[in-house]
Amino acid sequence: MEAKPTAAAVPRVLVAEDEPDIAALIAYQLTREGFRVETARSGSEALAAVGREIPDLVVLDRMLPGLSGDEVLRQLKTEPATANIPVLVLTAKREQEDRIEGLELGADDYLTKPFSPRELVLRAQAILRRVQEAGMTSGGRILRAGPIRLDLASHQTSLDGEELNLTPTEFRLLQALMERRGRTQSRKQLLEKAWDVDAGASDRIQTRTVDMHVRRLRSKLGKAGHWIQTIRGFGYRLKVPEGID
Numbered sequence: 666m667e668a669k670p671t672a673a674a675v676p677r678v679l680v681a682e683d684e685p686d687i688a689a690l691i692a693y694q695l696t697r698e699g700f701r702v703e704t705a706r707s708g709s710e711a712l713a714a715v716g717r718e719i720p721d722l723v724v725l726d727r728m729l730p731g732l733s734g735d736e737v738l739r740q741l742k743t744e745p746a747t748a749n750i751p752v753l754v755l756t757a758k759r760e761q762e763d764r765i766e767g768l769e770l771g772a773d774d775y776l777t778k779p780f781s782p783r784e785l786v787l788r789a790q791a792i793l794r795r796v797q798e799a800g801m802t803s804g805g806r807i808l809r810a811g812p813i814r815l816d817l818a819s820h821q822t823s824l825d826g827e828e829l830n831l832t833p834t835e836f837r838l839l840q841a842l843m844e845r846r847g848r849t850q851s852r853k854q855l856l857e858k859a860w861d862v863d864a865g866a867s868d869r870i871q872t873r874t875v876d877m878h879v880r881r882l883r884s885k886l887g888k889a890g891h892w893i894q895t896i897r898g899f900g901y902r903l904k905v906p907e908g909i910d
């Protein structure tokens with residue numbers, strides 16, 4: 666049986682912006698371009714939204730009530746589960762220093778207000794493309810995590826150099842976990858990536874399906890199986906211990 670390539674899931678964007686008109690405009694434009702958009706009106710709302718589901722991109726206004734955008738960015742970058750989420754910062758300030766500060770905090774890009782919605786879409790697409798390409802480079806199409814080696818071209822997996830027999834679903838599941846190493850993914854996200862379905866099944870079936878395959882994958886991976894961590898009430902992530910590449 667041939668393994669199907671991983672389905673390109675609809676990218677999720679979290680827009681953290683307290684000005685309703687700007688938030689609505691950004692959401693409208695991104696939705697029209699095929700993104701799934703969630704909005705947050707304050708820094709704490711943004712962090713809560715990320716806690717529920719890791720987005721593919723955060724569009725983050727610097728000036729947010731309560732917790733500022735900079736503080737949200739700092740917290741995202743400090744937490745291993747969220748450190749790799751790309752962030753596009755919106756700033757009302759024009760000073761060069763602020764731009765540099767934002768980039769130092771770990772923003773992937775910034776836009777100075779006022780900006781055209783079209784420009785924002787282009788930047789968002791460019792960031793996501795870069796992230797995707799980065800996940801596919803490094804030695805062609807081979808993913809590694811310690812003793813685990815995944816060859817995306819030949820669909821072969823090995824553990825400590827020994828060939829590992831994975832089902833196509835297990836392969837895609839492991840690929841999804843390895844491509845977003847260290848990042849927590851919900852069962853729904855994993856289902857979309859590994860099963861090539863739009864997660865229309867009931868939550869109970871989704872949970873059971875993903876959990877069952879994770880269990881099998883863990884047992885096939887032996888010791889490295891423990892690296893697939895259950896994040897309670899959320900999903901899974903591949904956490905490779907420190908000191909192992």
Ligand code: CA
Nearest residue numbers: 683726728729
């Ligand atoms: Ca604002």
